[in-house]
Amino acid sequence: xxxxxxxxxxxxxxTILLYRALRDFxxxxxxxxxxxxxxxxxLTVGAAQGRTRMGKxxxxxxxxxxxxxxxxxxxxxxxxxxxxxxxxxxxxKKYGQLQQVPGMVALSVVRALGPxxxxxxxxxxxxxxxxxxxxxxRINEEIMALEAMAIHPTGYLVAPRLLSMLVMVPxxxxxxxLLGMAGGWLVALAVYDIDTDSYxxxxxxxxxxxxxxxxLVKSVVFAVLITMICCYYGLIAExxxxxxxxxxxxxxxxxxVMLVVAEALLAAVMVNWLLSK
Amino acid sequence: MTAMDAMVECRDVWKSYGAQPVLHGISFRAMPGKNxxxxxxxxxxxxxxxxxxxxxxxxxxxxVCIDGTDIARLPEHELDLVRRKFGVMFQGGALLNSLTVAExxxxxxxxxxxxxxxxxxxxxxxxxxxxxxxxxxxxxPSDLSGGMLKRASVARALALDPKILFYDEPESGLDPIAxxxxxxxxxxxxxxxxxxxxxxxxTLESVRRIADHVLLLDQGxxxxxxxxxxxxxxxxxxxxxxxxxxxxxxxxTGARAQGYYKDLLM
Ligand SMILES: Nc1ncnc2c1ncn2[C@@H]1O[C@H](COP(=O)(O)OP(=O)(O)OP(=O)(O)O)[C@@H](O)[C@H]1O
Ligand SMILES: [Mg+2]
Numbered sequence: 001x002x003x004x005x006x007x008x009x010x011x012x013x014x015t016i017l018l019y020r021a022l023r024d025f026x027x028x029x030x031x032x033x034x035x036x037x038x039x040x041x042x043l044t045v046g047a048a049q050g051r052t053r054m055g056k057x058x059x060x061x062x063x064x065x066x067x068x069x070x071x072x073x074x075x076x077x078x079x080x081x082x083x084x085x086x087x088x089x090x091x092x093k094k095y096g097q098l099q100q101v102p103g104m105v106a107l108s109v110v111r112a113l114g115p116x117x118x119x120x121x122x123x124x125x126x127x128x129x130x131x132x133x134x135x136x137x138r139i140n141e142e143i144m145a146l147e148a149m150a151i152h153p154t155g156y157l158v159a160p161r162l163l164s165m166l167v168m169v170p171x172x173x174x175x176x177x178l179l180g181m182a183g184g185w186l187v188a189l190a191v192y193d194i195d196t197d198s199y200x201x202x203x204x205x206x207x208x209x210x211x212x213x214x215x216l217v218k219s220v221v222f223a224v225l226i227t228m229i230c231c232y233y234g235l236i237a238e239x240x241x242x243x244x245x246x247x248x249x250x251x252x253x254x255x256x257v258m259l260v261v262a263e264a265l266l267a268a269v270m271v272n273w274l275l276s277k
Numbered sequence: 278m279t280a281m282d283a284m285v286e287c288r289d290v291w292k293s294y295g296a297q298p299v300l301h302g303i304s305f306r307a308m309p310g311k312n313x314x315x316x317x318x319x320x321x322x323x324x325x326x327x328x329x330x331x332x333x334x335x336x337x338x339x340x341v342c343i344d345g346t347d348i349a350r351l352p353e354h355e356l357d358l359v360r361r362k363f364g365v366m367f368q369g370g371a372l373l374n375s376l377t378v379a380e381x382x383x384x385x386x387x388x389x390x391x392x393x394x395x396x397x398x399x400x401x402x403x404x405x406x407x408x409x410x411x412x413x414x415x416x417x418p419s420d421l422s423g424g425m426l427k428r429a430s431v432a433r434a435l436a437l438d439p440k441i442l443f444y445d446e447p448e449s450g451l452d453p454i455a456x457x458x459x460x461x462x463x464x465x466x467x468x469x470x471x472x473x474x475x476x477x478x479x480t481l482e483s484v485r486r487i488a489d490h491v492l493l494l495d496q497g498x499x500x501x502x503x504x505x506x507x508x509x510x511x512x513x514x515x516x517x518x519x520x521x522x523x524x525x526x527x528x529x530t531g532a533r534a535q536g537y538y539k540d541l542l543m
Contacts, residue, residue, distance in 0.1 A: 053388050137373070144333050145371035149385045149433075150360035156388070 028232075035154065035235075036228050039162050042155040054160040061160055065126050066168030070175065072125065073118050077176035080113055081105055081183025089192050101188055102181075102199045103206030109180030110207060110215045111270075115173045116263050119222035122169060123255045127230035130161055131251040134234025135244040143235065153235065162227045169223035170216050177215070214270050221266065222259055229255045282345065284309040284441060284473040285330060290339035290349075292322075292329055299325045300336070301497040309440075312467055312474040312487045316508075317494030318519070323477045324368060324445055326494065330475065331365050331443050332356050344440060361389065363441035364434025368449075368477075370426040372418040378429045379405065379414040385436040404432040408462060424455040431462065442466060444476045448483050460486045481520065484508070493519065 046052035084105050092098050134157060137143050143153050181203055188194040233251035237244045283306035292300040299322040307313040317323050328334045329341060332348050341349045343359050351359065372381045379401050386397045405411045408428040413421060421429060427447055434442055447463065448456045460483050466472040478484060484491060484505060491508045493501040493516060501508060501516050511517065 055387055133375075140374065141367055141369060141371040142373050144328075145365065145367055145373075148331050148333060148360060148363075148365045149388070149437075150357040151385070151388050152357075 031236075032228055032232050035158065035232055036224070038154045039158045039228070042152070042159040043163060046155055046159075052155045052159055054156070054163075058160045058163065062164045062168060065122075065161075065164040066171060069122060069125055069168070069172060073121050073172050073176055074179050076121060077109070077114055077117055078179040078183040080117055081109055081180035081185075082187045083183075084108060084113075084180075085184045085187040086191070089187070093192065098192060098194065099198065099202060101192070101194065102184065102202040105184035105188075106181055106203040106206050107211065109184070110177050110211050112263065112267065114176035114180050115215050115219040115222060116259065118169065118172045118176045118219065119226060119259050120256055122165070122172070122223075123226050123230070123252055123259065126165070127226045127255050128248055128252050130227065130230040131234040131237075131248045132244070134158075134231055135237030135247055138235060138237050139240060139244060158227070158231045158235075161231060162224070165223040165227045166220060169226075170219045173215060173219035177212075210270075210274065214266075218263070218266050221262055225258050225262060226255050229258060282309075283307055283342070284344055285313075285475060286340075286342040287326075287330070288340040288342075290326075290329060290336045290341060292325055292334060292336045294325075299497050300329070302339070303494070303497075303499055304339075305492050305499060305502055307473060307475055307490065309473050310467060310471045311489040312463065312476060313490045313492060314484045314488035315475065315477045315492045315494065316479070316484065316519070317500075319479070321494050322497045323494060327365075327443055327445055327475070327477055331363060332360060361437060362439055363443060364437065364439040366427065366430045366434050366442065366444040366447060368445035370418065370430045372426070372429060372433065374418050377415050377417055378410065378421070378432075381418070381429065382433045382436050385433065389437060400436070404435050407435065407465075408432045409458075424451045424459070427451070427459060428462070431459075435466075438470070439472065441473045441475065444474065444478075446477055446479065448478060448480050456480065456483060457486070459483075463487050495519075 042052045085101055088104065089098070089101060092101050092104075134143075137157070143157075146153050146156060185196065185199050188199055189196060230251045233247040233254070237247045239246075285307040287303050287305050290300055290303045291298070303326060305313075315323050315326065325334065329336050330343070332341075332343075332351075336349055339349060340347045344362055346359050348356055348359055372378070373384070376384065379398075382401045382404050383397050386392060386400060390397075392400070401414070402411065405414055408431050410425060410428050410432060413425055413429070418426060418429065431442075431444070431447070442463075444463065447459045451459065463474050463476060464487055467474055474487070476483075476487065488505050491501065491503060491505055492499060493508065495515055500519075501511060501513070508516065508520065511520075
């Protein structure tokens with residue numbers, strides 16, 4: 001075949017694929033925004049009018065989302081702090097900056113690693129189960145049954161999940177701050193002989209309210225992203241167990257990608273704001 | 278037909294899934310306080326028709342009137358008001374698997390009434406008693422037998438004292454005794470509470486026991502709309518074939534067979 005025709009054909013097919021991908025992406029984004037809007041409605045106006053009745057499921061849900069996630073969040077963020085000091089301590093020592101190590105740990109943990117690590121753990125531990133539960137409900141026609149009983153699935157299923165995540169993810173982020181710094185402290189004490197008093201003082205010196213508040217705001221954004229993406233992919237599941245499995249995978253991947261993208265954007269915003277002060 | 282207003286009425290309803298047309302202009306009326314049986318071959322669109330009737334799917338064309346309200350194009354929040362008038366028993370039960378049987382039946386009461394917990398518990402017990410399931414109140418749906426699941430599903434559909442009940446194959450997969458119990462339950466709903474029952478079924482036996490009115494669907498069209506006697510007496514070959522369970526023998530077997538082998542060998 002004429003090479004020109006082949007190249008043109010490939011370009012044409014590529015354009016069509018790109019167009020389809022873009023169209024699907026926009027379709028999902030607009031549906032997600034609509035789901036988020038209606039969840040917010042159910043959490044505010046609907047709750048005020050007594051139309052959102054989440055019943056007794058909310059406390060077990062919060063326990064599952066928050067308390068039961070604490071051990072794994074604690075372990076991973078503690079080790080993150082420890083690894084930070086382990087991996088940077090020798091270089092810092094070489095350049096005579098060992099006394100700055102606690103500050104570096106405090107800033108990285110509070111500004112970035114604490115909220116982000118927590119969010120990634122929550123995606124795997126809680127987000128995936130949101131998709132699995134809502135998806136199997138959809139496949140078993142339980143969602144259709146709820147609708148037939150005039151019970152709105154967003155109000156009954158998504159709203160309590162978003163509420164639990166909004167309460168619990170920032171709480172876990174605060175634990176991650178403390179545990180990350182504790183991990184750093186242990187290594188600093190054991191390996192580099194930095195004494196506890198100066199570790200605490202340097203940490204406090206480096207930290208300011210902006211960093212802490214910003215970290216918390218970020219974990220609220222992360223909670224929204226994880227809940228909405230994972231619930232959305234559950235609610236649209238189809239094609240039996242295979243389709244459900246695929247949607248769980250997609251939900252986890254999309255959530256993690258969106259978390260990192262959001263982290264990058266929010267970090268840029270924060271740095272811009274700090275520099276302009 | 279009487280001059281009475283129909284409880285459920287379809288006028289020229291069309292519905293397709295993507296490119297596959299399923300319902301081709303269905304029309305019928307279901308009278309209040311009567312049992313209507315919807316029959317037809319597997320895959321013929323009975324469940325689809327039922328889903329259109331209770332507002333889960335919107336038809337592309339036509340009107341679906343429930344107690345005088347056309348729900349075919351009703352906005353979602355107004356549809357919710359109509360949904361309070363009926364209950365649905367799904368083909369697979371569709372109870373919430375995370376809740377016990379009792380909690381499943383309490384759910385619509387908790388969501389739609391201001392009753393306190395004790396009253397709700399009492400009402401749940403009444404509903405469970407009606408379907409003879411009191412002993413299974415605290416079981417999870419996954420721990421019920423097929424027949425119990427169907428009765429639990431009926432109990433949930435009954436929770437808000439609906440005027441209309443939709444059943445999707447309440448008897449399929451049940452033994453003869455369980456089948457007659459379900460049929461008895463359906464008749465009891467009509468006789469004691471004046472409920473309009475719309476029942477999708479395969480079983481001629483059950484049709485004889487419960488139907489006041491029969492609708493036979495064939496490839497998405499209404500083949501017969503009448504009484505059980507009409508169904509039994511009809512001389513239409515397609516009706517007769519459905520009734521007696523004969524396989525499609527007469528119409529163009531040869532051509533179909535040839536096409537079949539061609540498909541196989543492709
Ligand atoms: N959600 C769906 N998406 C696409 N096609 C569907 C869907 N549901 C049903 N169909 C198709 O519509 C047709 C009618 O299905 P339906 O479930 O209404 O049949 P049925 O009469 O209830 O059969 P059965 O007696 O076996 O339950 C079938 O060909 C089926 O493949
Ligand atoms: Mg069916």
